[in-house]
Amino acid sequence: MIATLDTVELLNASDELASIILQSELFSQYIEARDRLNQDKEAQYKIERFTTLKVSHEEVQRFGKYHPDFKTVSADIRMAKRELDRDESVVQFKKAETELEDLLNELSGVLASMVSPSIKVPTGNPFFDSMSCSGGCGSGGGCSCG
Template identity: 40%
Template sequence: MIGTTEIVNILDRSEALGKMILQSDVMEEYNSSQKALNEDKESQRLIKAFADIKDHYQDVQRFGRYHPDYSVIMKKVRSTKREMDMNDKVAAFKIAERNLQKLLDEISQGVAMSVGDNIKAPKDGAALSDGGCGCGSGSGGCGCKAS
């Protein structure tokens, strides 16, 4: 019976923590920046252009430097990404996304430390890492090495 009571207590506290996160200023900023990004036609055009060139990049990457379009595609990926990153809506969303990830990492650290010193928790978004490509595409595991 004690185990069941403890589990119910943990679930209640977890649910309360989840509600606090969903009602936080950080989450509100994330949601509003995501909505603004999704509704902005120019931002969506830039994101689509980057996704399209990234697909082409992956085709070229199979052959590496030996592909005849390698240099052209590498430059195009970088310039398209830079153009996308310079968009105000994209930049605001990325900042809000980083802030939310930081909050979630801090909470994970707090929970892990409350359990014990040997419990590991993600740091700096490591749990959602896309392999260190740094492209910021949000697609996860894109394999892009162009940044």
């Protein structure tokens, strides 16, 4: 690949954007929340327990309600998930992670639209992503996907 002045400028601009993101308040909040979660022994125990139960649940799901432990394993995993979702370290981490993801999704959309308005960028929300056209709808442009 031959480096042109445009390519070098683009690489420099992308490095600058990455640096700005890494220095942002959202990124530092994400790192702090991640570190708190990693250091929280109780939260780590809940995560490990849920992961173990998830493996058991997947095994039971192969046979469905006919598996002898179906009700027990299903109830256990729901309870573990509830405990995990109520843990303050997990809640704070998920919140920080979602906020950072929203920022990155928004930046992706802005960058893509600067290149071409027909570039489709996933929003991170499966509901909205399924509503947008991926370019092969066959409606003849009736869905305004361009």
